[in-house]
Amino acid sequence: MNSVDADIADYRYAIFSGGVGGAKLALGFYLEQSSEELLVIGNVGDDFNHWGLHISPDLDTLMYTLAGVADPDRGWGRAQESWTVLDTLSDLGGIDWFRLGDRDLAVHLERSVQMGEGETLSTVTRHLCRAFGVTATLVPPTNDEVRTMVGTADRTLSFQEYFVRERCEPLVTGLLYQGASQATLLPEIGRSLAGDRLEAVILSPSNPYLSLDPILEIDDLRRRLAASPAPVVAVSPLIQSQAFKGPTAKIMMELGFAVSTLTVAQHYADILDGIVIDSADRELSGAIADLGIKVWITDTNMGNEQDKRRLAAEVISFSETIAG
Amino acid sequence: MNSVDADIADYRYAIFSGGVGGAKLALGFYLEQSSEELLVIGNVGDDFNHWGLHISPDLDTLMYTLAGVADPDRGWGRAQESWTVLDTLSDLGGIDWFRLGDRDLAVHLERSVQMGEGETLSTVTRHLCRAFGVTATLVPPTNDEVRTMVGTADRTLSFQEYFVRERCEPLVTGLLYQGASQATLLPEIGRSLAGDRLEAVILSPSNPYLSLDPILEIDDLRRRLAASPAPVVAVSPLIQSQAFKGPTAKIMMELGFAVSTLTVAQHYADILDGIVIDSADRELSGAIADLGIKVWITDTNMGNEQDKRRLAAEVISFSETIAG
Numbered sequence: 001m002n003s004v005d006a007d008i009a010d011y012r013y014a015i016f017s018g019g020v021g022g023a024k025l026a027l028g029f030y031l032e033q034s035s036e037e038l039l040v041i042g043n044v045g046d047d048f049n050h051w052g053l054h055i056s057p058d059l060d061t062l063m064y065t066l067a068g069v070a071d072p073d074r075g076w077g078r079a080q081e082s083w084t085v086l087d088t089l090s091d092l093g094g095i096d097w098f099r100l101g102d103r104d105l106a107v108h109l110e111r112s113v114q115m116g117e118g119e120t121l122s123t124v125t126r127h128l129c130r131a132f133g134v135t136a137t138l139v140p141p142t143n144d145e146v147r148t149m150v151g152t153a154d155r156t157l158s159f160q161e162y163f164v165r166e167r168c169e170p171l172v173t174g175l176l177y178q179g180a181s182q183a184t185l186l187p188e189i190g191r192s193l194a195g196d197r198l199e200a201v202i203l204s205p206s207n208p209y210l211s212l213d214p215i216l217e218i219d220d221l222r223r224r225l226a227a228s229p230a231p232v233v234a235v236s237p238l239i240q241s242q243a244f245k246g247p248t249a250k251i252m253m254e255l256g257f258a259v260s261t262l263t264v265a266q267h268y269a270d271i272l273d274g275i276v277i278d279s280a281d282r283e284l285s286g287a288i289a290d291l292g293i294k295v296w297i298t299d300t301n302m303g304n305e306q307d308k309r310r311l312a313a314e315v316i317s318f319s320e321t322i323a324g
Numbered sequence: 325m326n327s328v329d330a331d332i333a334d335y336r337y338a339i340f341s342g343g344v345g346g347a348k349l350a351l352g353f354y355l356e357q358s359s360e361e362l363l364v365i366g367n368v369g370d371d372f373n374h375w376g377l378h379i380s381p382d383l384d385t386l387m388y389t390l391a392g393v394a395d396p397d398r399g400w401g402r403a404q405e406s407w408t409v410l411d412t413l414s415d416l417g418g419i420d421w422f423r424l425g426d427r428d429l430a431v432h433l434e435r436s437v438q439m440g441e442g443e444t445l446s447t448v449t450r451h452l453c454r455a456f457g458v459t460a461t462l463v464p465p466t467n468d469e470v471r472t473m474v475g476t477a478d479r480t481l482s483f484q485e486y487f488v489r490e491r492c493e494p495l496v497t498g499l500l501y502q503g504a505s506q507a508t509l510l511p512e513i514g515r516s517l518a519g520d521r522l523e524a525v526i527l528s529p530s531n532p533y534l535s536l537d538p539i540l541e542i543d544d545l546r547r548r549l550a551a552s553p554a555p556v557v558a559v560s561p562l563i564q565s566q567a568f569k570g571p572t573a574k575i576m577m578e579l580g581f582a583v584s585t586l587t588v589a590q591h592y593a594d595i596l597d598g599i600v601i602d603s604a605d606r607e608l609s610g611a612i613a614d615l616g617i618k619v620w621i622t623d624t625n626m627g628n629e630q631d632k633r634r635l636a637a638e639v640i641s642f643s644e645t646i647a648g
Contacts, residue, residue, distance in 0.1 A: 051436075052376060052433070052436050052437055052440050053376070082406070082408050084430075085429055085430045088427045088430035089430040089434055092434050092452065092456075093434075093451075093455055094433070102406075102408035102409050102412070103409075103412045106412035106413040106416065107412075109375050109376070109409065109418070110416050112376050113376055127417075128416065131415070131416040
């Protein structure tokens with residue numbers, strides 16, 4: 001048994017997460033639990049090549065958040081950031097719609113250098129996490145390329161074109177997770193899900209369509225989650241039709257879904273054992289229970305560190321209840 | 325006749341140059357003459373790939389110098405520079421022996437993006453010069469890859485490994501200009517040299533072995549220079565065995581050459597019509613004249629802007645004398 005296998009045997013919690021909202025819960029687990037026992041799987045559907053560099057926005061948001069160097073106000077990028085390179089490149093007429101700070105840029109450069117030398121994204125992510133002192137295991141779901149493509153009335157945009165360049169303004173007509181079905185799930189995720197050490201699988205309060213589906217569509221991950229001995233628990237990203245962060249509500253409406261935690265529960269019905277919903281949505285608990293999904297009602301806001309830890313602790317208690 | 329040809333018809337002076345020392349004289353010409361009539365050919369033997377980016381140190385030193393944004397004290401890079409990306413990347417365990425400042429890095433990123441889109445180095449250099457407001461034409465001698473390799477007792481180093489990483493410390497046993505003989509000279513340089521509009525070709529006071537030979541070995545440039553109707557004039561980089569800047573003297577010694585302006589004259593004897601030497605070396609003028617090379621004796625220091633302009637003016641007067 002090599003050291004990677006030894007690691008896997010020790011994971012107690014696996015969290016599937018997108019960027020900001022999901023990262024808050026991941027931080028709650030990181031602070032509340034023994035971080036070495038935490039496996040965080042970050043969305044790579046938003047990854048893209050910019051300025052010739054491999055950029056992994058969600059993995060970086062998770063890494064920066066766990067390392068305590070994320071910018072607390074902007075919701076992306078690093079704290080105490082400067083913008084010298086971007087401003088200079090902008091003056092030269094370069095492409096400047098994606099705002100890369102100097103400290104953030106260093107990470108993309110280092111990632112791209114290591115990947116250029118033939119390292120996989122998962123290995124580079126481990127190297128970077130080690131450099132940032134992150135003691136949880138943060139991985140991409142696959143080392144293959146998965147790209148979220150956003151269909152709009154006019155044309156298909158890459159996620160970052162839609163999200164950043166077009167500021168989520170175009171009407172979304174459909175989503176495509178390019179490469180997902182052909183991608184190979186990172187073996188340690190599959191082994192961890194199939195093993196009996198894992199106490200819970202958590203779907204973080206990230207956008208189901210933009211952040212979690214690009215992961216869940218990989219390989220036969222949905223089937224693996226449905227078959228996992230550990231309970232699968234989601235935390236809803238919605239409170240009474242309001243998404244915590246980002247364009248979740250807008251996209252749900254445009255795709256014809258009711259903007260409701262019930263829709264989220266239905267979306268995951270085949271894999272969920274339980275869902276944590278906000279007290280404001282308690283009237284949905286009956287309808288969700290009818291789907292065969294257990295419900296935990298609490299305050300799902302994660303405004304401060306204490307909220308994050310409390311919610312993580314509640315998710316753990318809830319999953320223990322489900323596991324019986 | 326397209327616009328590029330129209331430009332070529334107007335060049336009065338063509339300066340072949342390496343970095344710092346050569347850039348001083350190029351600036352003298354730029355300020356003293358109509359800059360649109362100036363063709364500056366910068367060494368690319370020092371170019372290399374670093375952090376996945378295409379870096380052209382001599383072209384950039386020339387561009388920054390002509391644009392007035394070069395750092396006056398360091399002798400390389402940009403004024404008012406910051407080092408956030410480098411410091412951050414260094415903290416991550418990245419490769420940090422080549423000191424790239426934030427503002428400088430933006431140029432390498434933009435160059436690499438444009439080259440990644442299929443643009444040639446000469447086109448990208450024009451784009452960058454335009455963005456920096458440089459009105460002279462700065463070009464690489466070729467769009468093919470030429471790399472100066474430094475043979476040392478132990479092993480062969482790329483130029484930047486020798487120059488920056490190893491601080492010129494290893495004993496130099498030989499130099500190789502990889503790719504030079506197979507490279508194609510930029511057509512506008514060849515046309516300009518063969519035309520009758522050019523009033524002088526200037527070999528700037530750069531290191532003959534490290535900065536000018538990597539240019540002169542390209543294609544059949546030496547023969548073209550020897551055949552050029554315009555007089556070819558060098559400015560010696562040496563004053564009484566002292567090189568202005570960099571490792572010229574050390575390398576000359578290690579390669580077994582006498583560290584003297586006479587050696588420089590001998591090195592270029594097949595192509596030179598004249599050479600500008602320092603007053604301190606006036607006793608060499610007879611020996612140089614014996615090589616069939618005319619001599620102009622003056623103060624070759626270029627400490628300030630006035631010195632640079634004066635020396636440029638003297639080089640012009642001298643070349644007019646030669647042209648008769």
